Amino acid sequence: MTFPLVSATAHLIASHGGFGLNFNPFETNIINLAIVIAGLVYFLKGFLGGILERRRSAILSDLKDAEDRLAAATTSLADAQKGLAEAQMRAESIRSEGQSRAEAIRMESEKRTVEEMARMKQDSASDLDAEAARVSDQLRREAARLAIEKALAALSGKLDPMAQAKLIDQSIQSLGKA
16 A cells, blocks of 8 residues: 555655655666676776785885895994904004004114114224324334433443443343343
8 A cells, every 4th residue: 555645755856856765676776786896896806906916925025125135234234343343453453563563673773773872982992092002002112212212322422342242242142031
């Protein structure tokens, strides 16, 4: 049984472009829409799923690659820091060895200079002593020669020929004993 008022009101609202619900599945194409949506879900699921899966694997691959590069960079950084530390230790060792070697060379040079100065002083003292001895010897010889000349000059006037012969004989004998 239909109510005339309800039917008329629904008709009135529908004819004037108002609001109404149509529950007839053939008029509203609900079945067609359900088939289209189900088809889209079925077919696009594989297509969109494949795209999303490829994108997901690409992102995972990029993340794995980034992690590998990070690990390699971390290892390289650790190696470089270790090498830097070793190089700094070697440089410090070389610097300290250089300083100690320079100090040893300086000390050796000072020692040689002092020894050379002492040797030169000793040589000059020896030369001075030798020159003094030579001059002293020369002065003694000259003094002896002058004394002998003076004595001979004085003796020749004071000795007679007999005393001179006796003195010469004694001198010859004393030379023979020596």
